[in-house]
Amino acid sequence: MTLKNQITDAMKNAMRAKEMATLTVIRSLQAAIKQIEVDDRIELDDTQVLAVLEKQIKQRKESIKAFEAADRLDLASKEQAEFEVLSQFLPEAMTEEALDSLIEQVITAQEATSMKDMGKVMNSLRPIIAGRADPAQVSAKIKAKLA
Structure with missing residues (x-):
């Protein structure tokens, strides 16, 4: 099931349960997705929806x-309640240990040795960590390892 389908199902469930706050948040998410699809004349895939x-x-x-x-x-x-509604669509978060291990692997694979290589490492990690880790946190960890 695609992420867009999950969002649509959640909207239907919120309608049935008459959860108006949840319904409003999900509709705003769908509107943002639809706006991009209409503007760019494309169908968004899961990574773009994410x-x-x-x-x-x-x-x-x-x-x-x-x-x-x-x-x-x-x-x-x-806003916190809206954040929690949106968070249910994110993939499972990475553990600290898994994240540290992944960063080490990418640094080794990229042969990164200094802060000049930070962009290469971050660009390699971005698709892997999408929705599973905070990019600011990952960036700080990379800086600490390369410094």
Whole structure:
């Protein structure tokens, strides 16, 4: 089952259960996906849908930080609920050990020795970690190993 089909099924379930908050979040995700499909005149595959999903999640995370900084906990909790709805579509997260092992393998394979090679390592890892690890966290780990 494709990611788009999973999102559609979740929308149908939210409709049946009359979960309006969940339904609104899923519809906004579908609208973002559809907007890209219409603009680019393409059918998005799972990796492209995952990229849209990650962008939506990143927006929610930034909003949560901004609302908490402004002491608007009511809005932060609303964004947190939306974040949790979107997170259910992400693939299973990688463990720290698996992530460290993967980074080591890619650094060895790329023969990376300095910070100049950071881009090559990150570009090799990006498709593997998509939706399974935070790119900022991965970047920090690579910097620590190459420094």
